[in-house]
Amino acid sequence: MTAGSTSGRARARSRAPEAVLFDRDGTLVVDVPYNADPARVRPMPGAREALRLLRAARVRVGVVTNQSGIARGLLTPAEARRVNRRVEQLLGPFAVWQVCPHGPADGCACRKPRPGMVLAAARRLGLAPDRIAVVGDIGADVEAATAAGATAVLVPTPVTRREEIAAAPTVRPDLVSAVRHLLGER
Template identity: 45%
Template sequence: MSSPRTVLIDRDGVIVKVRTDYVKTLAEMEILPGAIEALAELAKNHHRLFVITNQSAIGHGLTTREEVDRMHERISSEVRQMGGAIEAFLVCPHTPNDGCECRKPKPGLLFQARDKYGVDLNSAVLVGDAATDIQAARAAGCTSILVLTGMSATGDGTGSDYTVKNIQQAVELILASAQKEMGP
């Protein structure tokens, strides 16, 4: 059997509803319908899951890393309750003006997944909702899937490999692709 495929998932707009003023507290975090079940389904089908997220609200002083970690623990706990697991949450806490290498569209967080967790980026899939996600995937050599539940409601101009309505459709596409690779 082939090794499990890795799926890198953006948080806001894919798992969590986007807020114009940032998701700053656990109480403000609204998980999108079907997202937890979709993540658990991937994990139950032997895919490695990583959440890759820009969280500039930390850099702007609007929230803390500890509060963001509480949000991630809730997501992780809900996925575990459904029989799945998220291997890690990789977070860029910087603002766009900080000039860091980890903030998408730069691929630094994806390289962290490669270097720290042994992720094969050439066989990985990144699921995101914005052009910055797709650009990071392309820079790291990943397949990209754009979901239309967040920043890119139309998908125009992102250059993604695939565009789907939501994370559930992204998971269906990933699982169908994995099944095809395994053969009849």
């Protein structure tokens, strides 16, 4: 698939999702590996506008983020919370936050690409997963959404692998076009 492609399933969507969950690092904010410093948080290009469009359409927004630095001892849960608070200061409030503090080998159900955080966010929002979309920058974000039954949109960055782009049901070049697609705009 190419950078504007959409699968039949995504095209069949008849209405906007009731909530959009975003990956944090590399999607909403510039990825600073294992960031424990709120001063290093910088929004990704288009993040403010994409969130503004969703909020104006009364679509709830949330975050689903792997934070394995906690399991690795590179940051504390309190430091991760401070970074998340800074994200909210810069980008506005989020209806739900789901943070996986586990490492890749921990075998938890929440760490993307597993669907646990998406399903937990759906429960907290009182929505069926098929009424939710997930926007992320890597294949694990897409896989978690798909496994949960949510709509997935990939917004590639330089770290996104070609095979992740090819496997994604919907790919958009930036956050604003991803949101416009989810809202049914051309």
